[in-house]
Amino acid sequence: MVTSVIMVLVLIMLLPRDAQARDKSGRITTIVIDAGHGGKDPGALGRNSREKDITLKVALKTGELIRKQHPDVKVVYTRTKDEFIELHRRAEIANRTKADLFISIHCNAHKSRTHYGAETFVMGLHRSQANLDVARFENAAILYEDDYKEKYEGFDPNSPESYIIFSMYQNIYREQSLLMASLVQNELGDKSKRFDRGVKEAGFLVLYRTTMPSVLVELGFISNSNEEEYLRSSQGQQQLAESLAAAFTSYRQHTEKNSKPREVISQARPNPTIINTTSADSPAMASPETLSVVRNTQTGSLDTQKTGQGKRQEPQSVKTKTSSSVTDVTWRVQILTSPKKLNQSHSKLKNMGNIFEYYHKGAWKYTTGAFSTEEEALVYRNQLKNQGFSDAFVVPFAGNERITPEEARKLQGK
Ligand SMILES: [Zn+2]
Numbered sequence: 001m002v003t004s005v006i007m008v009l010v011l012i013m014l015l016p017r018d019a020q021a022r023d024k025s026g027r028i029t030t031i032v033i034d035a036g037h038g039g040k041d042p043g044a045l046g047r048n049s050r051e052k053d054i055t056l057k058v059a060l061k062t063g064e065l066i067r068k069q070h071p072d073v074k075v076v077y078t079r080t081k082d083e084f085i086e087l088h089r090r091a092e093i094a095n096r097t098k099a100d101l102f103i104s105i106h107c108n109a110h111k112s113r114t115h116y117g118a119e120t121f122v123m124g125l126h127r128s129q130a131n132l133d134v135a136r137f138e139n140a141a142i143l144y145e146d147d148y149k150e151k152y153e154g155f156d157p158n159s160p161e162s163y164i165i166f167s168m169y170q171n172i173y174r175e176q177s178l179l180m181a182s183l184v185q186n187e188l189g190d191k192s193k194r195f196d197r198g199v200k201e202a203g204f205l206v207l208y209r210t211t212m213p214s215v216l217v218e219l220g221f222i223s224n225s226n227e228e229e230y231l232r233s234s235q236g237q238q239q240l241a242e243s244l245a246a247a248f249t250s251y252r253q254h255t256e257k258n259s260k261p262r263e264v265i266s267q268a269r270p271n272p273t274i275i276n277t278t279s280a281d282s283p284a285m286a287s288p289e290t291l292s293v294v295r296n297t298q299t300g301s302l303d304t305q306k307t308g309q310g311k312r313q314e315p316q317s318v319k320t321k322t323s324s325s326v327t328d329v330t331w332r333v334q335i336l337t338s339p340k341k342l343n344q345s346h347s348k349l350k351n352m353g354n355i356f357e358y359y360h361k362g363a364w365k366y367t368t369g370a371f372s373t374e375e376e377a378l379v380y381r382n383q384l385k386n387q388g389f390s391d392a393f394v395v396p397f398a399g400n401e402r403i404t405p406e407e408a409r410k411l412q413g414k
Helices: 002-014 051-070 087-096 127-142 160-168 174-190 223-234 234-258 301-306 374-386 404-412
Strands: 028-035 072-075 101-108 118-122 196-202 214-220 274-276 292-293 329-338 356-360 363-371 393-398
Touching: 002 174, 028 087, 051 072, 051 101, 051 214, 051 223, 051 234, 087 101, 087 127, 087 214, 101 174, 101 196, 118 174, 127 196, 127 234, 174 196, 174 214, 174 234, 223 234, 329 374, 329 404, 356 374, 363 374, 374 393, 374 404, 393 404
Parallel strands: 028 072, 028 101, 101 214, 118 196
Antiparallel strands: 118 214, 196 292, 274 292, 329 363, 329 393, 356 363
16 A cells, blocks of 8 residues: 555656646647767667667658658757757657657667567557567666656666556557557558567656657667668668658648547547457567557547646546447558468568458458548558559458448448
């Protein structure tokens, strides 16, 4: 009991103190781009490069592209040069500028030099040792700070016990963060040809303290010599930045299209489903507990979430969401049919995001992407066609059951 009271107190103390209400219209007006590490904190080290240099270059290029493509969006960086910025300061910058989205850019490292691929995290409780290890490494940046024990209320990045506080964290921006994370993964796979290690969750202090949708992207493994060459090349950095900017564009379109005036509060929808892929289905290099988001934000859910903006719920008042009575329609793009069940490391599937498998009319069928509208799925299908999936077509689902487009449109009131 005493322990839990202390935990709640610690949790409240750790909450951001300068949360401010942002643009209520649902428009995306400000993005904060956070280049991981810097100055005395080099981040992960490769043979020929340092994480802090790669993250800065990719961050600046990403911001440049977003400024060009979205002149009405304010791009704010947590750093623009090689300097040390404390972790809590990074979140404060995002909170003070009332950012609508926070993206923290990092590179991964592993003692096994064979690991490669990109993964994107949202704030949450780790479900595997591998995910905890990534968070531990990134949180260890606070060890470079003076008085980190006081500033982070005794949080010890290397102690598993410290991570218990995250189990009480209620992420009111979870759906939006998951949407951005899965868009980032899609684009890193498409444009940068990175191996997709999936969308994951873990307790990152920098995300914990932000009061907006936020993701932390690990662009690739600096410890893998092939991937390091890509990460440090200017062509690679340009492609990575293009991927992040494209993900932002999709995120903005999706968010602004789905936002309605504040007075209209739509029915609460269930959280996106996260499926723990079994090890048998996992791509060869992904950890057994890789998460894959199979359904993204549903239409209307953003409005409901925005009602809690700026005033986080106390941990005590956390309630379990009830599932919606409205049938959820998900639009996917089918790319492959096979008489035999395929492994997800199959050459045609391994670089695709959000793979969904189902058995229908005597064959195994594979789709990619998950959208709440037919239009978005069609845009994605066209992209896939350009990439050589000439037979790709859109299929709607009610839950996990395939339905006809007519049924889907009817369910969606079209
Ligand atoms: Zn890092």
